[in-house]
Amino acid sequence: MPEADETREPLLHASVYEELRRRLMTGKIIPGVGISTRGLALELGVSQMPVREALGRLSAEGAVLIRSKRKIETPPMTRERFTDLLACRLLLEPEAAVLALPHIDTPAIARLRALDRDLDAAIAAGDVIRYMECNAAFHFDLYHANRRPTLNRLIESLWLQFGPFMRTVYEHFGAANLVDQHRLALDAAEAGDSEALRAAIAADIADGMGLIGQAWLRSQVDA
Numbered sequence: 001m002p003e004a005d006e007t008r009e010p011l012l013h014a015s016v017y018e019e020l021r022r023r024l025m026t027g028k029i030i031p032g033v034g035i036s037t038r039g040l041a042l043e044l045g046v047s048q049m050p051v052r053e054a055l056g057r058l059s060a061e062g063a064v065l066i067r068s069k070r071k072i073e074t075p076p077m078t079r080e081r082f083t084d085l086l087a088c089r090l091l092l093e094p095e096a097a098v099l100a101l102p103h104i105d106t107p108a109i110a111r112l113r114a115l116d117r118d119l120d121a122a123i124a125a126g127d128v129i130r131y132m133e134c135n136a137a138f139h140f141d142l143y144h145a146n147r148r149p150t151l152n153r154l155i156e157s158l159w160l161q162f163g164p165f166m167r168t169v170y171e172h173f174g175a176a177n178l179v180d181q182h183r184l185a186l187d188a189a190e191a192g193d194s195e196a197l198r199a200a201i202a203a204d205i206a207d208g209m210g211l212i213g214q215a216w217l218r219s220q221v222d223a
Helices: 002-025 037-044 048-060 079-103 106-125 128-144 149-173 181-191 194-222
Strands: 065-068 071-073
Touching (some): 037 048, 079 128, 079 149, 079 181, 079 194
Antiparallel strands (some): 065 071
């Protein structure tokens, strides 16, 4: 039926776009490696058109660079870009967590603690991709409870831009020596302590993206 075709195509384009967003946020798209529209289309089982459209939208969000039809990649991470992204995360994410606090109930705490355990298991196994998946799931399960979709979408746009970079960073430096700020954040949420929750999320960002990311950038300058 024509109606079915008309509705399926926009849904298809949207699903390709959301899948590529998810891959960027969790580091499944590797920095420095060209992004092939043909390869992605084959992998996703779609034509190249929805892939090109999705990449065009992601380019407008600063997540990919389209230099030509054959040269598409994630933007290089400079010190200036890194500093800007880090500052924006520190501005938005602690506030997003605090706004979620009134809506975090006992089942939500249990789900978040389970995600944190999965994250710890990924660190122990040296599974960087699983670590990044669990880390993203933890943060956005927490933030989405705030019922502020515009704020959360802004935060997602930041994750699109630093996800591939952090995949490289964690592969080189790991995350095993970081303080478990997620646990501290959950303890604060369970106690209803908004300031402790704000501090834990800020420290999580500053420790992970901040300290480790800066160490990676310094290593590249010194190399």
